[in-house]
Amino acid sequence: MSEDHAGQPKAFPVSWDQFHRDARALAWRLSGQGEWSAIVCITRGGLVPAAIVARELGIRVIETVGVASYHEYKEQGSLQVLKPVDPEIIKLGEGGGSQVLIIDDLVDTGATARVVREMLPKAHFATVYAKPKGRPLVDTFVTEVSQDTWIYFPWDMGLTFQPPINQGAFG
Numbered sequence: 632m633s634e635d636h637a638g639q640p641k642a643f644p645v646s647w648d649q650f651h652r653d654a655r656a657l658a659w660r661l662s663g664q665g666e667w668s669a670i671v672c673i674t675r676g677g678l679v680p681a682a683i684v685a686r687e688l689g690i691r692v693i694e695t696v697g698v699a700s701y702h703e704y705k706e707q708g709s710l711q712v713l714k715p716v717d718p719e720i721i722k723l724g725e726g727g728g729s730q731v732l733i734i735d736d737l738v739d740t741g742a743t744a745r746v747v748r749e750m751l752p753k754a755h756f757a758t759v760y761a762k763p764k765g766r767p768l769v770d771t772f773v774t775e776v777s778q779d780t781w782i783y784f785p786w787d788m789g790l791t792f793q794p795p796i797n798q799g800a801f802g
């Protein structure tokens with residue numbers, strides 16, 4: 632039986648525990664790669680990993696950028712910026728986001744990353760997960776999943792009853 636997960640044939644469910652571990656692994660990979668004065672997190676998915684990375688790297692200036700995506704048009708770049716980045720944050724260091732670490736939960740088609748990178752061309756872009764199409768837009772990530780996989784984040788899930796295997800759970 633082929634299951635369908637948000638239009639993708641494969642599912643990659645992530646628990647809070649695993650997400651915390653993976654976000655901390657991202658912080659380990661980032662440590663020693665640069666000295667950042669601020670994090671810009673892409674809401675909403677970037678909020679949770681940004682909190683974890685900020686704690687690990689001792690970064691206390693946190694800015695948000697809000698981008699709304701319209702999934703059917705995403706690859707054509709039809710994204711709307713709902714909340715731009717504070718110009719004071721962009722100006723830090725040499726400008727262009729040179730002192731900024733951008734954090735998101737994942738990069739999929741890369742459409743969101745492309746829009747935010749244009750705002751902060753000199754920033755370091757980090758995500759916890761990456762799919763192949765978006766991977767070239769990310770400087771640092773932890774785990775790659777295939778393009779036909781849907782990642783389920785813990786804040787989007789709840790505990791539900793699972794039927795026993797012999798009662799058709801996989802029938």
Ligand SMILES: O=P(O)(O)OC[C@H]1O[C@H](OP(=O)(O)OP(=O)(O)O)[C@H](O)[C@@H]1O
Nearest residue numbers: 674675676700738739740741742743765
């Ligand atoms: O590489 P892309 O194809 O652009 O997809 C990745 C983006 O999609 C998701 O955000 P979404 O726009 O669904 O909003 P959310 O963060 O509020 O959940 C995810 O958090 C990334 O920001």
Ligand SMILES: O=c1[nH]c(=O)c2nc[nH]c2[nH]1
Nearest residue numbers: 739780781782783784787
């Ligand atoms: O929860 C999510 N999982 C994904 O795999 C994904 N790709 C884009 N946006 C996404 N949101």
Ligand SMILES: [Mg+2]
Nearest residue numbers: 674675676677
């Ligand atoms: Mg997002």
